[in-house]
Amino acid sequence: MAGEDAWTKLGRIDPRILYALLIIVLIIPIITPVGLPIPITDQTRKTYEAVEKLPPGSVVVCSMDTSGAAWGENGPQAVVVLKHLFQKPLKIVVVGFETDGPMLGQQALLQIPKGEKKYGEDYVNLGFIAGGETARAAFGRDIHKLVSRDFLGNPIDKLPIMEKVRNAEDFALFFTFTSLISAVEMYVRQLHAPYKTKVVAAIIGLGVPSIVPYYNAGQVFSILSGSLGAAEYELLTKMPGEGVRLSDALSLSTLLVVACVVVGNVAFLAVKKKRKEEKR
Amino acid sequence: MEVTSMSVLKRREVAVFMTALAGIAVIADYFLKVPILNTAVADLLRWGVILASFMLIWGTISMIRIHADVIRKKTPNQWYYSVWLVFLMVVFVAVSLIQGLAGPSSRWMYDSIYVASSSTYYSILGFYMISASYRAIRARSGEATLLLVIAVIIMLMNAPIGAAVWEGIPALGKWIVDVPNTAASRGYIIGLAIGAVILGVRTLAGRERGYLG
Numbered sequence: 001m002a003g004e005d006a007w008t009k010l011g012r013i014d015p016r017i018l019y020a021l022l023i024i025v026l027i028i029p030i031i032t033p034v035g036l037p038i039p040i041t042d043q044t045r046k047t048y049e050a051v052e053k054l055p056p057g058s059v060v061v062c063s064m065d066t067s068g069a070a071w072g073e074n075g076p077q078a079v080v081v082l083k084h085l086f087q088k089p090l091k092i093v094v095v096g097f098e099t100d101g102p103m104l105g106q107q108a109l110l111q112i113p114k115g116e117k118k119y120g121e122d123y124v125n126l127g128f129i130a131g132g133e134t135a136r137a138a139f140g141r142d143i144h145k146l147v148s149r150d151f152l153g154n155p156i157d158k159l160p161i162m163e164k165v166r167n168a169e170d171f172a173l174f175f176t177f178t179s180l181i182s183a184v185e186m187y188v189r190q191l192h193a194p195y196k197t198k199v200v201a202a203i204i205g206l207g208v209p210s211i212v213p214y215y216n217a218g219q220v221f222s223i224l225s226g227s228l229g230a231a232e233y234e235l236l237t238k239m240p241g242e243g244v245r246l247s248d249a250l251s252l253s254t255l256l257v258v259a260c261v262v263v264g265n266v267a268f269l270a271v272k273k274k275r276k277e278e279k280r
Numbered sequence: 281m282e283v284t285s286m287s288v289l290k291r292r293e294v295a296v297f298m299t300a301l302a303g304i305a306v307i308a309d310y311f312l313k314v315p316i317l318n319t320a321v322a323d324l325l326r327w328g329v330i331l332a333s334f335m336l337i338w339g340t341i342s343m344i345r346i347h348a349d350v351i352r353k354k355t356p357n358q359w360y361y362s363v364w365l366v367f368l369m370v371v372f373v374a375v376s377l378i379q380g381l382a383g384p385s386s387r388w389m390y391d392s393i394y395v396a397s398s399s400t401y402y403s404i405l406g407f408y409m410i411s412a413s414y415r416a417i418r419a420r421s422g423e424a425t426l427l428l429v430i431a432v433i434i435m436l437m438n439a440p441i442g443a444a445v446w447e448g449i450p451a452l453g454k455w456i457v458d459v460p461n462t463a464a465s466r467g468y469i470i471g472l473a474i475g476a477v478i479l480g481v482r483t484l485a486g487r488e489r490g491y492l493g
Binding site for chain 2: 013037039072099104106107127138141145151152194205213216225247257261263
């Protein structure tokens with residue numbers, strides 16, 4: 001009887017205890033990294049190898065279709081991908097079709113070492129373009145007709161990099177850092193379908209299952225899955241950063257959630273059994 | 281009754297005709313390489329972007345009007361939030377106009393206020409999740425148990441610790457995402473696409489007029 005009471009109590013645990021446990025499992029691995037192994041998925045490896053194999057001078061577009069809320073997952077992805085791109089003899093175009101995008105893109109650009117790359121010659125931030133899917137379609141068709149000035153206010157016709165970048169046929173690879181499944185779908189429709197652009201969906205973990213059908217159909221070139229995808233990319237590029245730092249916290253918090261599901265269900269089934277016995 | 285040129289322009293048929301014309305042109309442009317059509321559609325897309333930019337301005341004005349009304353009426357438990365919102369909006373716009381979006385003050389405000397608070401707001405979901413995982417994800421029936429087991433496998437697959445718990449987790453999780461998930465997703469993606477085509481055809485034919493308001 002005393003044991004059964006304990007199950008009932010366990011089933012009605014004070015949520016503040018769970019919140020405290022969550023805070024602990026998030027903070028401890030950030031202070032003292034556990035160093036759990038991070039397996040590299042095929043999709044992350046495919047993205048990394050695609051960047052490695054790009055011929056010098058290729059144009060890579062990084063579209064920041066994210067928001068401050070999702071920056072915790074998209075930020076590490078954007079930073080490590082940009083770091084990798086800046087190490088290569090590539091031309092990098094940053095743009096945003098969601099209002100927060102260009103500010104966050106600029107934040108990522110400020111965080112990374114530029115090497116010998118010069119703004120306007122090797123990389124550019126085109127800023128925010130309003131219009132959702134229409135804007136994406138227009139961007140793929142003719143950038144110069146759509147954008148007159150970059151994020152810093154420079155006329156894009158005077159930027160040497162933009163002489164080479166006119167439309168989607170010039171993009172060797174197109175990254176979208178996003179929390180929106182719809183953003184990836186728009187690129188599939190407006191860039192991949194008409195121009196066969198290779199679209200890499202760097203999306204938050206929650207969105208991955210919805211993008212997998214497009215990946216399996218070859219419409220999305222590859223996927224970077226949330227902060228774990230960032231961690232994998234950091235390991236491939238041998239530049240451990242925020243993604244790797246967060247992966248232990250992700251592991252332990254996942255384990256806590258699974259433990260809660262198990263304990264909650266054990267308590268639920270025990271109480272259910274007790275009630276059945278009492279009815280008899 | 282006299283029919284003036286103004287009343288003709290206001291007729292719904294004109295709006296339906298314009299919509300159909302623009303829609304057919306954009307669809308035709310997708311399949312045909314006709315220079316005059318391609319140029320016209322490129323301009324049409326640019327107009328769309330310009331209109332969307334104006335809509336943002338209009339949205340801002342509309343929001344200020346709504347909150348100004350709340351402040352004027354001193355709506356209980358709400359007006360001071362509206363004051364704060366309008367104040368911050370004015371400060372953000374003023375600083376960004378003076379320094380530009382890349383200026384140090386606008387960057388500081390954006391990174392330290394907006395990004396920090398929206399990340400915090402989003403991360404509160406973690407606390408709801410932990411509470412829900414304990415109280416709501418229950419094996420009440422066969423279907424609920426199946427959902428629970430799959431949820432646990434997918435959660436573990438998405439964390440490095442999954443493979444450490446059981447080395448089969450990544451492969452099993454990948455199979456779930458690649459096969460049953462893809463099959464179900466394709467079903468609704470194709471369903472949505474067919475629905476969108478039907479809606480498009482109805483709109484072009486003038487049978488769907490909900491967008492006219």
